Amino acid sequence: MSAVEVRGLKKSYGEIEAVKGVDFDVQPGETFGFLGPNGAGKSTTIKILCTLAKASGGSASVAGFDVTSQRDQVRRHIGLVFQDTTLDNYLTAELNLRFHAELYGMPRESVAPRLEQVLKMVGLWDRKDSKVITFSGGMKRRLEIARGLMHSPRVLFLDEPTVGLDPQTRASIWQYIHELRQQEEITIFLTTHYMDEAEQCDRIAIMDHGLLVALDTPAALKASVGTDRVTIRTSDDEEALKRLPDAIQTGDGIVLNVEDGEGYVPKLFAELGVPITNVSISKPSLDDVFLSYTGRTIRDSEVNPGMPAFFAAMRR
Amino acid sequence: MTTLPVASVVVPKRTFALDARAIKIVVQRDLIRTFQDRTRFISQLIQPVLFLFVLGSGLSSLTGSATGPIDLRTFMFPGVLATSTLFTAMFSAMSIVWDREFGFLREMLVAPVRRSSIILGKALGGATIATAQAVIVMVLGAFVHVPYTFGLVLTLLAEVFLLSFTLTAFGLAIVARITQVQTVMGLMQMLLLPLSFLSGALYPLSNLPTWLSIVVRFNPLTYAVHPVRTAVFAHLTLPDTVRQRLNPPLTWFGWDVPTWMQLGLVAVMGIGLMLVAIRQFQRVE
DSSP: OOOOEEEEEEETHHHHEEEEEEEEEEEEEOOEEOOOOOOOOHHHHHHHHHTTSOOOOEEETTEETTTTTTHHHHHHHHHEEEESSOOOOTTBHHHHHHHHHHHHOOOOOHHHHHHHHHHHHHTTTTTTSBBBBGSHHHHHHHHHHHHHHHOOOOOEEETTTTTTTTTTHHHHHHHHHHHHHSSSEEEEEEEEEEEEHHHHEEEEEEEEEEEEEEEHHHHHHHHOOOEEEEEEEEEOHHHHHOOOOOOOEETTTTEESSHHHHHHHHHHHHHHSSSEEEEEEEOOOOHHHHHHHSOOOOOTOOOOOOOHHHHHHHHH | OOOOOOOOOOOOOHHHHHHHHHHHHHHHHHHHHHHHHHHHHHHHHHHHHIIIIIIHHHHHHHHGGGGTOOHHHHHHHHHHHHHHHHHHHHHHHHHHHHHHHTTHHHHHHOOOSHHHHHHHHHHHHHHHHHHHHHHHHHHHHHGGGGGOOOHHHHHHHHHHHHHHHHHHHHHHHHHTTTTHHHHHHHHHOOOOHHHHHTTTTTSSSSTHHHHHHHHHHHHHHHHHHHHHHHHHTTTTTTOOHHHHHHHHOOEEEEEEEHHHHHHHHHHHHHHHHHHHHHHHOOOOO
C-alpha cells in the first residue's frame, strides 16, 4: 500500500485551474521531495492531501485513507509542520504538546512517555517548561516537528521546514529528520527551495503550471538532463585532442561530456597514453534539473517575500 | 544511537468522549491564558468599578429621591453585571482572531475532531471566564447594598453563565470570517457600547420615548439584563410604585413576557448563534 496515492487530482478556483490532473505515489518509509515554482499548484496539492482543501476532481489517499470521505482518519495519521508557526507562544513547550495530544485523542497513558521521547529527539526536553515566546526560530521549528510527531503519524508533511533558518540550524533540523527516519516507520513528504535539501530526498517530484513535470530519484533526474562533464589537463593537449574526437578545448582544459564520469576517468587514465596532470568531474545539479523542467532556477522561484510575509517578519 | 521502538499508532474511535476531551482542552487553554494575563483580567474589572462607584455615586446626587428608598447604585448593579459580562464575553470571542493571526487556529482546525467541538469549547471557555469575573463583580455588589442570599447568588451566577455563553457565541459568529485583529477591534468598539446603552442596563424601561422602547426590545441583551434585575429586586423590600417605576415588567404589546421566557429566548439565541458560528468555521476551501 502506498503512503500517498494521487490519481488524476484536479483543483480549480473559479476559472483558474491550480492543479490540472496529477498522478503519483509515495512509498511507505520514503522521503519525498515536492518541488516547484510558486503558483505551480504545489501548495494546493498539499492542502488537498492534508484535507484542508477539497479536490475538484480525481482522488487522493493518505496512509490508505481517502482524503475526502475519511477526513478524520487521514488527519489522525498525518503530522503537519507548516511554514508559518502555529504554536501558542504564551504556553510552555509541554503544554503545546499536551494540547495537541488531547485534540488528537491520544491514549492518556501514552502521552507522558511520548512527550519525553519527541522532546528529547529534538533536544528540547530541558526547555519543556519554558514558554514558546522565549524560543529562537530554530527551536520553534524543532518544537513544531516534535508536535507533528506527537501522535505517531504515518506520514509527516513538512512545508519548507528550514526556510528562514540559519545554515547551522538547518543542518540540525536535517539531522533530526535523518534520525527520525531511522527511529520511526514514517514517510516524509516535504517541500523545499533548498537544492541541497532536495538532494537528500529518496525521490523528487517537480510541479509546474498545475502538472507534474518530473518524478524520479535525484540521481536519475540529474542523469535525465545531461551528462557528466569531465575536464582534464594534460601535458600534451594537442595529442590528447587527436585521440579524443568528441572532446572540446576550453579555457579550463579539455572537456568531455560522458554518461558516467566516475567510471570513465580510470579508463581515460589507462588508455589515453598522454599524461594527465589534472582532472575534475562535474555533475548536473538539481538546479539544472529544475531549470530544464520549469525554465526557472530553484533560487529564482524561491518564496518571494510579499507583504504578508514581510509583516510577519516585522512582528517578530 | 539506540533505536527506539517504533511507536504504534492507536487510532481511537470517534466517540463523544473524544470530542469532550477536545472541548475540555480548548476551555482549559483559554483559562490558562486568561489567568496568566492578569493585567487583562484586572483591567476588565476597572469598568464595573467606574460604573458602579464613580458614575453611580456621582449620579446619585443628581437623582436624589427619584430612586425612592433604594440606592441608585443598587439599581445599577444588575446592568453593570450584565455589561461587564458583555465585554468579557466579546473579548473572549475576539481571542479566536488572535489565534488565527498567530497561526494557532490552524493547529486546532486541522485536528481530527469536529470543528463544532472547537467552537463549542471556545464559547464555554468565554462563558467560564465571564462567570469567574462576574463573581468578582458580585463582591463589589455587596458594597452597594445588594441583598445577597444564597439563592440570589446562585440565580445570578446561572443567569450570567447563560448570558455569557450566548454573548460569546454571538461574538464568535461575528468574528468568524475576520482575519485581522485591527478590524475586530474597531468592530467591537462599534458594537459594545450601543449594545449595553440600548439594553436598559443603566436606566429603567419605564417612561421611555417610543423609539427607544422599541429599539430596546430588539436588543438581545435586554432579555438578559431584565431577569438579572428582577432577581435582585425580588430580594428588596420596596413600595409597589417604586418597583413599578424602577423594574417595570418587560412587555410585548402590553403582554408581560415571563422571566422564564426571557431566559429561554437568550438560550435559544445562544444555540442559534452557536450554529451560525460553527457553520462559518466549517467552510472548507
